[in-house]
Amino acid sequence: MFLTLVTVILFLPKISCGSLTKNRLAVSENQETEGWFPNGKKVEHMFKFRRERRAATAKKERLWPSGIIPYEISADFSGEHKYIFQQAMRHWENHTCITFIPRQEHHTDYIYFTVDKCGCCSYVGRRGGGPQAISIGKNCDKFGIVVHELGHVIGFWHEHTRIDRDDYVTILYRRQDYNFDKLKIDEVNSLGEPYDYASIMHYSKDTFSKAPYLHTILPKHVVNGKRPDIGQRFRLSVGDIKQTNKLYHCPACYKTLTAENGSLTLEGHDCVWRIIAPIGSFIRINISANSWPTFAKCANETENYMLVRDGYHARSSIIAKICGNSAVKSVVSSGNRIYVRARTAAISVSPFTASYEIICGGILRGASGTLQSPQFPGTYPPNHKCEWIIKVADGKQAALVLHYFELESHKQCIYDRLEVYEGDKADHSKVIAKLCGKIKSKVITSRGNVVFLRFWSDNSIQKTGFQIEYFEEEDECSSAGFNSCEQQCINEIGGYRCACDVGFSLKEDGRTCQSTCGGYIKADSGVFFSPNYPLNYSPSQRCIWDIEARAGYQIIINFTHFEIEGMKTECAYDYVSLTDEFGKEERYCGSYDELLVYTSASNLLKAQFVSDATVEKSGFLAYFMTDLDECQENKGGCEQICINTIGSHRCECDAGYLLAHDGRHCKEGGCHFQVHHSEGEITSPGYPLDYPNGKYCDWHIVTTPGHQLVVAFEEFELEEHASCKYDRVEIFDGGNSFSRPLGIFCGSAVPESVKTTSNEFFMSFTSDASVTRRGFKAFYSSACGGKLNAENLVGYIYSHARYGDDKYEENLNCEWRLMAPPEKSVQVTFLQFDLENDLNCVFDFVEIFDGWKRDDDMLLGRFCGQMTVPVIVSGGRQLLMFFKTDDSEERKGFMAEYRSADPATVTSRTTKYHGFSREPLINND
Numbered sequence: 001m002f003l004t005l006v007t008v009i010l011f012l013p014k015i016s017c018g019s020l021t022k023n024r025l026a027v028s029e030n031q032e033t034e035g036w037f038p039n040g041k042k043v044e045h046m047f048k049f050r051r052e053r054r055a056a057t058a059k060k061e062r063l064w065p066s067g068i069i070p071y072e073i074s075a076d077f078s079g080e081h082k083y084i085f086q087q088a089m090r091h092w093e094n095h096t097c098i099t100f101i102p103r104q105e106h107h108t109d110y111i112y113f114t115v116d117k118c119g120c121c122s123y124v125g126r127r128g129g130g131p132q133a134i135s136i137g138k139n140c141d142k143f144g145i146v147v148h149e150l151g152h153v154i155g156f157w158h159e160h161t162r163i164d165r166d167d168y169v170t171i172l173y174r175r176q177d178y179n180f181d182k183l184k185i186d187e188v189n190s191l192g193e194p195y196d197y198a199s200i201m202h203y204s205k206d207t208f209s210k211a212p213y214l215h216t217i218l219p220k221h222v223v224n225g226k227r228p229d230i231g232q233r234f235r236l237s238v239g240d241i242k243q244t245n246k247l248y249h250c251p252a253c254y255k256t257l258t259a260e261n262g263s264l265t266l267e268g269h270d271c272v273w274r275i276i277a278p279i280g281s282f283i284r285i286n287i288s289a290n291s292w293p294t295f296a297k298c299a300n301e302t303e304n305y306m307l308v309r310d311g312y313h314a315r316s317s318i319i320a321k322i323c324g325n326s327a328v329k330s331v332v333s334s335g336n337r338i339y340v341r342a343r344t345a346a347i348s349v350s351p352f353t354a355s356y357e358i359i360c361g362g363i364l365r366g367a368s369g370t371l372q373s374p375q376f377p378g379t380y381p382p383n384h385k386c387e388w389i390i391k392v393a394d395g396k397q398a399a400l401v402l403h404y405f406e407l408e409s410h411k412q413c414i415y416d417r418l419e420v421y422e423g424d425k426a427d428h429s430k431v432i433a434k435l436c437g438k439i440k441s442k443v444i445t446s447r448g449n450v451v452f453l454r455f456w457s458d459n460s461i462q463k464t465g466f467q468i469e470y471f472e473e474e475d476e477c478s479s480a481g482f483n484s485c486e487q488q489c490i491n492e493i494g495g496y497r498c499a500c501d502v503g504f505s506l507k508e509d510g511r512t513c514q515s516t517c518g519g520y521i522k523a524d525s526g527v528f529f530s531p532n533y534p535l536n537y538s539p540s541q542r543c544i545w546d547i548e549a550r551a552g553y554q555i556i557i558n559f560t561h562f563e564i565e566g567m568k569t570e571c572a573y574d575y576v577s578l579t580d581e582f583g584k585e586e587r588y589c590g591s592y593d594e595l596l597v598y599t600s601a602s603n604l605l606k607a608q609f610v611s612d613a614t615v616e617k618s619g620f621l622a623y624f625m626t627d628l629d630e631c632q633e634n635k636g637g638c639e640q641i642c643i644n645t646i647g648s649h650r651c652e653c654d655a656g657y658l659l660a661h662d663g664r665h666c667k668e669g670g671c672h673f674q675v676h677h678s679e680g681e682i683t684s685p686g687y688p689l690d691y692p693n694g695k696y697c698d699w700h701i702v703t704t705p706g707h708q709l710v711v712a713f714e715e716f717e718l719e720e721h722a723s724c725k726y727d728r729v730e731i732f733d734g735g736n737s738f739s740r741p742l743g744i745f746c747g748s749a750v751p752e753s754v755k756t757t758s759n760e761f762f763m764s765f766t767s768d769a770s771v772t773r774r775g776f777k778a779f780y781s782s783a784c785g786g787k788l789n790a791e792n793l794v795g796y797i798y799s800h801a802r803y804g805d806d807k808y809e810e811n812l813n814c815e816w817r818l819m820a821p822p823e824k825s826v827q828v829t830f831l832q833f834d835l836e837n838d839l840n841c842v843f844d845f846v847e848i849f850d851g852w853k854r855d856d857d858m859l860l861g862r863f864c865g866q867m868t869v870p871v872i873v874s875g876g877r878q879l880l881m882f883f884k885t886d887d888s889e890e891r892k893g894f895m896a897e898y899r900s901a902d903p904a905t906v907t908s909r910t911t912k913y914h915g916f917s918r919e920p921l922i923n924n925d
Contacts (some may be wrong), residue, residue, distance in 0.1 A: 071113065072110060120136060121134075187209070260357065261356060275338045310333050310335070368469070379401060393449060400453075409857075420451060484511050485499070518543040520548075525625045544736050546605075559621070566590045567589070573589070679780060695767045705797065710778050716777075720747040728746045755783065785817075786817070792900055824900040824901065830894055835863075836890070843888065848880070852880050
């Protein structure tokens with residue numbers, strides 16, 4: 001059995017590459033590397049300039065037994081990374097019978113998410129003999145790429161390396177560097193499935209191109225003058241799913257259920273369901289047999305039964321077997337997964353009824369464990385409440401580590417929140433923390449061995465939730481004689497560390513302290529400097545100055561000389577750190593010729609100087625003074641952030657917001673936002689300065705229903721490329737990037753204005769890691785009118801985009817064209833109506849036509865003033881609504897709802913406009 005490593009790189013121009021070794025090792029670097037796993041076992045990776053392949057492996061020994069793949073994730077990954085990995089694994093589970101489970105001690109073969117020198121790579125299938133790496137390096141930590149890498153783990157080569165690939169794609173060898181060879185017949189088995197251009201395992205058209213504008217692989221089939229798209233990294237294709245289920249012999253009747261509740265429906269003679277709840281939750285299933293034959297011994301029945309197993313696979317322990325006309329049976333899992341199988345000789349009548357619900361919360365015991373929010377890694381549901389009690393051993397503490405945390409944000413956490421209490425109930429006198437918003441990482445430690453957690457969500461905004469790991473912890477610092485620290489002991493999860501008082505530094509033994517520079521300073525002004533200044537400071541120094549100003553004042557540090565080992569951005573050796581009262585730290589090193597000034601957040605500041613054992617410089621000289629904090633009262637009149645300056649203050653905004661023209665208020669901005677405004681400005685990050693490298697921003701703009709949006713660029717300067725491969729702006733006619741594209745733009749030519757067909761658009765900006773430019777400045781505005789589909793669900797039309805906030809504008813000419821499905825009509829109902837009043841409706845008015853032409857013969861009515869407009873139904877599929885205003889009196893406007901309806905009969909009606917003779921079609925129901 002040979003090992004095969006597969007790698008994926010988005011684009012690496014001019015990669016040097018060599019030849020493939022005899023045992024077909026896929027490689028990415030010109031060297032041998034080795035990796036280490038948490039158990040200390042050494043795993044060698046042989047890299048010999050090669051990449052991967054696909055279609056299913058033909059080697060059965062590479063398949064994971066029963067499709068079960070244990071996994072472990074390196075602690076070096078952030079919570080966001082772990083969330084993406086779990087999303088990708090759940091994507092495979094939702095569509096196939098593959099199972100990913102956290103690795104337990106008895107699992108000898110498992111995958112280990114890590115970062116290796118290969119970047120993005122993994123073995124094809126199960127390697128055997130211990131852990132195997134799945135490397136997710138820089139720029140590979142995207143959902144679709146992780147799904148792709150897991151495809152290799154499961155056992156898939158690349159689609160374009162199939163034996164029959166030359167019938168479907170053309171490989172342009174002169175334009176590419178490597179890795180486009182076909183596999184041999186003993187390596188790949190396509191399982192009789194057709195070639196799949198849409199496969200997530202297929203290369204894109206310019207993968208490994210020698211130049212970014214050259215294609216390396218092109219589909220041969222052309223449909224309607226267009227080649228099929230290849231290389232998507234969004235989701236599994238239908239072919240991917242079908243081939244996986246064939247490869248692992250998944251039952252024909254098989255479903256994965258993850259909703260909060262649901263039912264089990266028999267769709268064949270032999271069906272399997274697996275129900276997956278978030279970790280830390282449990283599953284209750286209720287079953288009753290309806291029409292199965294009754295047997296004396298249900299345990300021996302093999303044809304008509306339902307089997308419920310407490311776990312993730314077909315060999316988990318049985319907690320219930322139902323057959324015959326048994327009474328309703330209710331069972332609860334001991335963990336977060338249940339495996340159910342039902343067999344029946346006939347399915348003309350369902351032999352059973354079964355439903356399940358996920359129980360959020362419960363009592364969790366043990367030295368360690370995990371809990372997740374409802375529906376994790378999806379968004380949690382609205383109006384939810386979950387309560388957990390965590391109990392560790394007596395005499396210990398419970399430590400909670402927040403690996404991933406994102407709830408609806410609020411300063412007081414009054415909407416969605418996680419509450420943590422000391423003890424086994426919600427006693428507000430014992431609250432430890434109330435958490436919401438986005439938290440990158442946090443550790444919470446209780447005083448006792450029991451903590452109570454309560455999660456709330458309201459009925460509005462839902463986020464992706466949380467994953468929390470809990471541990472049994474001991475406070476070594478409070479145990480008499482346990483620690484050997486001379487001055488200070490700081491408890492940490494799994495251990496402790498020693499520290500020293502101000503004016504002392506820790507010796508090499510890590511326990512005892514020695515006198516050094518630093519001290520406590522309480523004054524309105526002063527000076528401090530590095531040891532021996534202006535001569536070079538000594539090696540292995542640690543100096544701490546605790547500076548305190550008067551209450552309500554801030555401390556301003558001015559470094560008049562600064563020369564310390566380092567490169568400014570990499571302060572790993574010698575440095576000065578300034579830490580405020582709230583724990584925020586700023587580090588400085590290198591040489592500064594320019595002014596270096598720091599302002600504290602409060603009247604307390606800790607300044608620390610650290611030098612290592614090598615390379616000494618002349619150090620620093622720092623003067624400090626204090627200044628009244630004008631932000632302490634009502635934030636200085638600022639809406640969000642107040643920054644105190646010497647003798648004054650300025651306002652700033654939170655991330656995602658921009659400062660308004662008044663210098664005090666904030667408006668939505670930043671790089672990820674949803675904006676519900678009828679008009680506004682969009683600029684590239686940093687504009688008018690050059691935008692940064694590696695930046696992604698998106699805007700979802702929504703205006704009033706029944707209106708369109710127009711995007712007009714005033715300035716535009718991006719990196720140029722024929723297909724906008726590097727830096728680009730994309731606009732989509734809808735609420736996300738899956739909507740119809742309206743354009744992709746780059747270069748220096750100002751794009752033409754773009755107009756949507758609905759009341760929303762999605763716009764994204766992407767820059768790569770190289771060239772930057774000035775960027776863009778664009779304005780969006782609402783335009784009344786548009787084409788609307790009248791469906792069974794009600795839609796709305798407003799007279800103007802600022803309806804309810806302002807009167808309509810002058811000189812409007814708006815047309816709404818409504819279309820119903822075949823054999824249906826359009827029904828319009830005015831809920832509110834307030835236009836300029838005029839007997840003949842010649843100034844401001846609404847006209848409605850039976851069809852899309854403004855033809856007097858098709859006029860159904862003209863309306864103005866505050867009249868009650870009857871319900872109007874078109875005679876055919878089409879209806880035109882026209883709204884006109886003059887330049888004089890403006891009023892509140894109108895609000896109307898529209899939907900499809902059955903064609904109506906003609907009935908009489910009255911109108912304030914006397915200039916037409918045809919009676920409208922009115923539905924009086």
